[in-house]
Amino acid sequence: MHNFCDGFYLKSRLIKARINAYGQTPLASFAVFYIVARLFGVSTEAFWRLNIPMSNSPLINNNDLWVICQLPEFTAQAQALAEQLNQPLKAGIDVSLLDSPEFVMVIGAQGVALQQTGRKAPGPIRADFAEGSVDHRRKFGGGKGQMIAKAVGVKAGVYPKVLDATAGLGKDAFVLATLGCSVQLLERSPVVHALLADGLARAREYSTYDDPELAQIIARMELLAVDSLNYLTDILEDNRPDVIYLDPMFPDRQKSADVKKEMAAFHHVVGKDEDADSLLEKALQKANYRVVVKRPRKAPFIANKTPSYQLEGKSSRYDIYTIKKMPEGLGV
Numbered sequence: 001m002h003n004f005c006d007g008f009y010l011k012s013r014l015i016k017a018r019i020n021a022y023g024q025t026p027l028a029s030f031a032v033f034y035i036v037a038r039l040f041g042v043s044t045e046a047f048w049r050l051n052i053p054m055s056n057s058p059l060i061n062n063n064d065l066w067v068i069c070q071l072p073e074f075t076a077q078a079q080a081l082a083e084q085l086n087q088p089l090k091a092g093i094d095v096s097l098l099d100s101p102e103f104v105m106v107i108g109a110q111g112v113a114l115q116q117t118g119r120k121a122p123g124p125i126r127a128d129f130a131e132g133s134v135d136h137r138r139k140f141g142g143g144k145g146q147m148i149a150k151a152v153g154v155k156a157g158v159y160p161k162v163l164d165a166t167a168g169l170g171k172d173a174f175v176l177a178t179l180g181c182s183v184q185l186l187e188r189s190p191v192v193h194a195l196l197a198d199g200l201a202r203a204r205e206y207s208t209y210d211d212p213e214l215a216q217i218i219a220r221m222e223l224l225a226v227d228s229l230n231y232l233t234d235i236l237e238d239n240r241p242d243v244i245y246l247d248p249m250f251p252d253r254q255k256s257a258d259v260k261k262e263m264a265a266f267h268h269v270v271g272k273d274e275d276a277d278s279l280l281e282k283a284l285q286k287a288n289y290r291v292v293v294k295r296p297r298k299a300p301f302i303a304n305k306t307p308s309y310q311l312e313g314k315s316s317r318y319d320i321y322t323i324k325k326m327p328e329g330l331g332v
């Protein structure tokens with residue numbers, strides 16, 4: 001997951017541990033971390049690739065999330081996650097009996113899950129790539145005929161390098177990787193990043209021996225814990241993606257009746273992506289060929305910007321902003 005030299009990564013973890021030990025506020029820690037990392041010779045671009053928790057996620061600011069370890073063999077993983085999220089670690093708790101805090105991160109035999117508490121709470125949220133609806137779509141979903149493929153410009157002999165700047169649980173990125181694109185996934189919410197990292201790790205582990213095709217798809221996906229706006233600002237010319245894909249949280253989406261209860265919980269944790277306008281502006285400066293924005297079908301354009309063209313589905317649509325024509329043989 002860290003494709004810069006391991007020495008840098010270890011150094012960064014040490015620096016971060018040091019800063020945490022001094023008990024700084026998250027923002028001060030972040031500033032100190034940046035300065036120290038630069039002193040260690042980490043470039044600004046590499047800095048945004050360091051795996052440090054930073055987010056506008058409401059959970060990180062309010063101390064209202066527990067990390068619950070369900071089995072002793074996951075203690076080390078649970079400890080690491082609790083430290084990363086800066087939240088308390090608990091063990092031996094029956095989550096179904098909890099009323100507070102409102103959300104917990106559960107680590108057990110099925111991986112890492114975000115779980116709402118309380119009697120009427122919906123089911124757990126995990127990132128799953130080897131089973132469920134994502135796996136079904138991979139096998140029976142229509143391949144390059146899918147609307148997302150057309151929106152991104154994938155066809156025989158054209159496999160653009162995609163940067164998914166709003167990774168979420170990685171479903172769209174997985175579809176694109178299934179179609180043959182290499183996809184960089186950027187996620188700024190530490191909670192969502194943890195779910196996604198766990199889903200990818202489990203899929204990698206399972207597929208290595210049991211599903212070589214899935215293993216190749218997962219190998220095309222690279223996850224980074226960063227804010228895309230910062231990352232794109234500092235991206236080097238040579239690293240520019242062919243396509244930037246955006247699916248920001250639509251402010252009214254959580255009220256919509258067709259949002260499943262689980263996803264309403266997810267929206268609650270992530271909050272609203274109020275900075276989507278700036279992200280589109282930045283993406284338009286940094287993509288080589290096009291920017292694709294996924295929106296609810298009736299939603300207004302991001303930043304009031306009319307796209308080059310649109311593709312409409314039953315509940316969502318794609319706004320496509322063309323920068324220049326994609327050449328044949330791209331990514332082959």
Ligand SMILES: C[S@@+](CC[C@H](N)C(=O)[O-])C[C@H]1O[C@@H](n2cnc3c(N)ncnc32)[C@H](O)[C@@H]1O
Nearest residue numbers: 166167168169170171172187188189227228247
């Ligand atoms: C609607 S979800 C994306 C769902 C995703 N397309 C999928 O298929 O699972 C939006 C996600 O984008 C993330 N996000 C929004 N703005 C971001 C930014 N500037 N940098 C990184 N992540 C961002 C949010 O934290 C949230 O997890």
